[in-house]
Amino acid sequence: MTKKGRRKHIPQRTCVVCRRSFPKRELNRIVRSPEGEVFYDPTGKASGRGAYLCDDLACWEKAVTGTFLDRALKTKLTPAQRAALKEELERRRALVEPPSHGNGS
Numbered sequence: 122m123t124k125k126g127r128r129k130h131i132p133q134r135t136c137v138v139c140r141r142s143f144p145k146r147e148l149n150r151i152v153r154s155p156e157g158e159v160f161y162d163p164t165g166k167a168s169g170r171g172a173y174l175c176d177d178l179a180c181w182e183k184a185v186t187g188t189f190l191d192r193a194l195k196t197k198l199t200p201a202q203r204a205a206l207k208e209e210l211e212r213r214r215a216l217v218e219p220p221s222h223g224n225g226s
Contacts, residue, residue, distance in 0.1 A: 134173040137193040138180035148173040151184070151206065153194040159202040161209045170194055178217065181210045 132145040150162040154169040162171070172193035174180050184190050185206045191197055198206075 136175040136177075136180055137172045137189045138183045138187075139175060139177065141175060143173075143175060145173075148175055151190055151194070153196050157196065159190070159194060159196065159198055160205060176213075178210070178214055181206075181213060185210050 133142045134145045150165045150171045152162040152167045152169040152171045
């Protein structure tokens, strides 16, 4: 006799900007550590309060410039923390958009 397999529970999380739900592994975690540092957590396992962003660059843009992360992480992001997250946004943008070759058009 074969054992009936139970479907594994897949945790869902919500993007703090667009409010759409996704499986946790598909979202990007921004964390506020117990020491008050705010950073992008590619592992999704760093200790601290987390906020999730989907892969949509528009959501990243709004999160970096607006107050979505301040509210979700219950802190006020410093200019340095915003700059670090903006670097991650630019890195993601470079992966999506092919580099322009400056042909003067």
